[in-house]
Amino acid sequence: MSALDDLRNAAGIDFDFGPGAQVPLSGAGTGHSGMSQALASVAYRDDPPEAIKEPNDAASVKKGKFTLLEPNLGEAFTRAVETRMLADGRKPLVQSFGADPQTVVEHALSAKRIRKQRDRRLTLIMGIFGVLFLPGVLIWLGLFQLRRTFAGSQGRQAGFLGTLTLVAIAALIALLVIRVPLGGPIRLYVWSMLPAPIIGWYWAKQISERTAKNLRAHWADLAGGGGSGAMIPEAVPQNPNDKEAERLRVGLAKLAAEQHSNIVHYAGPQGILGMGVRWGSWQLAEELVPKDPTREIDPFRAWDVARAIHDQLRMLERGPLHTGGFPTPSIKHWIVRHVGEGAGEISRPSGDTADSYSIGNIEVQRICNEQQFDSGDRHYVGVQFVLWDGELVLSMMISVTVLHHTLRIEVTGHALGPIHGFFRQGPAGKTKEIRDPVKFWKMKKVPLPLVDAKEVVRLAARAPLTWFPAKLDAYGGTIALPEPFGLRHTWAGKPWRHRFMADDALRAATPVLRVAHAAAFKVLEENGVDISKFEGRSQALGGAVQAAEPRKADEYNM
Template sequence: MVTADVFDFSPGAQIPLSGSAGQKAATQALASAAYRDSEVAKLLDANSEWTVSEVKPPKISLFEPNLGEAFSRAVQLRMLGGGRGQVIQSFGMEPQTVVEHCLAANRIRKTRDARLTAVMVIFGLLFLPGVLLWLGAFQLRRTIAGSKDKRMGALGTLLLAALAVVTLIFLIKLPFDGFLGLYLRGVIVAPVIGWYVAKQISERTAKNLREAWDGLLSGGGIGAKVPETVPNHPGQTSAEELRKALHKLTAEQHSNVVFYAGAKGILGMGTRWGSWQLAEDLVSADPGKEIDPFRSWDVIRAIHDQLRMLERKPLHTGGFPTPSVRHWVVSAVGEGAKSVERGGTSEEEGFQIKGVELQRICDEQQFDSGDRHYLGVQFVLWDGQLVITLLITVTLLHKTMRIEVTGHALGPVHPLFTTKPSAPSKTVSKTFKFWETKSIPLPLVDAKEVVRLAVRAPFTWYPPLLDYLGGKLALPEPFGLRHAWADKPWRHRFMADDALRTATPVLRVVHEAAIGVLKHHGVDTERFGNRSLALSGQVQDVAPKKADLYDA
């Protein structure tokens, strides 16, 4: 492999780590969650102000999934499952890459679980009484150790050690001979041998998962291999269905229909932190003439052309990167809405509203119910960790024209997703220099984790039962990968500066383009110019506001 754009067709296609340049950090951070082995409850710490994830508790704690297992399965079902609801766009990242890494992580675990299932059949099913005895002991220890009282946790460990001693005595002083005696000894010994074999399998898989985790956050590593999308024979339909599901996900990602959820702002873009409105009457520059007719679309088109040149500057210095300038259709939904529906579009149309329909919404749907048109200029900065969006709308009501510019900012993904794996270790006192300590490395997979993986393995062939016994991750709705775990940008000084600095030049470009259109159509622009100068002073306020929270 020379570059990430080269494909490896053995046994599955090599998937690039990110579909767009400059958007790798957020994508790879979220994709790394598929390979993590920490507790699933830690994901709750990453809940954002827009959405809240939940973890459904297990019926039996031995079946409880870890973070990577729960995340991979939940994201795969939500993004690719049949009959799923529509998803929110993930600006600043490529959601398909995250989903593909979830598929790849599940495939690695599936291979491990197949081997662990064989171990459970050979060393467990044939010696079932002993396995049940050991599992009962581990479950008892896990239940007691889960107590907040540290003494109860120590008691669980003591009980497990006592069982091991009693088992050893029973093994030596067994009162039976012949086949029954050999079988009873096998009942005691076989689960221990099976545990050791399972530990080797689990260790190798844990190492592979952690290498993928570290590779993503280090900016290296290979992309996810998803052989499930490559059919093995002409009659295989599952690969084609998966390919279509990934194609639909990409189409939704590039949709120009977004949803305004009250105080939560535009889902996927973040809350509205600033709003600047220019509203004046349309008066003819020549009292003896009428104003030349024009539409909102004429003003929007002029603003669109000027915004595309934002990266140009009179001085040879650093400045704006090339922004994304798009026409958006905004649909209003309730703040507590659990689902969204892109009305008027279809999968075949790529979930897009464009052409004549887009112009109609811009010119006619400015009042009362219905979708609204906005022109958006979006900057994806900090390697995809910061998304700044400024939306412009033009309304013409009676003799008044209103030009509104609103600022939206979506911050970096939660720091939980950017932490690299660390080798397990414990700190102990030195033997002779007891006042000094040293760090002792621990195995990647401890005894209780081997038991958990071995117990779960046979049930992975029917995931709904495993979800019932072990609980699962409930994703927030309406769901979008980016805003579900996004942090506020205002905690990062430079990110906050970038968001605040962007508004002033954009506002001035918008006003300049709009006033140019008004002059061309014979409108007196003196009041518009005065109001524009006043807004240019207001936009330089150093503090963001909560523009969606009205004090009423």
């Protein structure tokens, strides 16, 4: 079986060729949530690219050579997501617990497809007028570039001197064109150089306005938690030689396989990337003493205790009373790797012990039994609750260590809060205030077109270069996403400002702690260990955890 087959199986995706292949829909089979849709809404936005710094100022905007070619937020975000998450040789990604990264990527590809359809038409217009009336088009582009240079790219006014300079240059050019010493058809052609591009501009404006309304409709639906799945027919290979479609399909398969990896990374005070900071920690450490002094303890391993805890945690959603309670949690054996605070990159497993993007089961058991001290990865049993439609991710991580005669069971709580409110913002209509012609003492708002004159020129200038994305990045600029990048944790806040989210985090600790202890004690008792000291310590912890308060447990007050 090839590496590609391993990825396909890990991602749960079947690859078919031919016209009958199904068009991928975002969230198909993954239970996509409103969280994923809110994140995906950025791909359809038309804000300035600097807006990406509002939810996380670690994101950066790299300016290009020409402000006339700079992207808006949706264009830049789409390009950044596609490059960062689908490109060959990309850096590893942090898992997005509580969100579906494939949904976001597919919507980015869908937004790119909508824009590409617009850009084909704009390129045709630029081809017609750029060939027939090239001097006039260049003059108009030059004037708009000068205006953006004077005013900046954020829609500010050019200022009195800037406006005066532009008017003077435009008047001088018009005078030169009118007084050109030519006659006959050539003179008519020269005279038509300046007005002819205006016809092309008007045609381009109609196309751009329709596309802007389409993109804003998707933005509004997704930011509100609704919207339909993203259709990306270009990701369906029509034949075995369709390399671009196959590249997209393989990239999506890698993304899904990486999302299901069993290795996470501890970044010091930043906590576990993707799971949040550690807000609480409870340790039980007692000596292993035989229950019968005349015989030795039956040999057992840390894995036996960890596996018993894993199995017993599956019963968390059941209780003696029909009062709701826990939803079905995700329970998994995790391998935690230390990367340090401020790390710019994470690593993925490789070698014979790796299975796709995960650590193999035999290696997981070995790490649990042998790597409990000194350098190396560590094993944890994790129980995770994704609540509030993905806005809150609670992770309780349990480790079992045996050093000399001491068995230690540590339970830690991690919490990842809701995403920034920026992602829930819907599109605002463009309006301006004018004086009411009848009730002249009042002002009223009137709607404006979504695409104004300078935006049409920007789109038309960018359109031919969209077939050369690397060049367009250099000329127009890009945005760089914060590293190590993951769609969920990058934009997350703290849950402690939300009363009910904080309550949910605190309430989950006590039952998880007690289930972990009960499962461990059962294994100890079966192997002839005196559990009286363990039970006494467990009762003390059971009382302490009831008064759990969130704290910066990873900083040790140092």
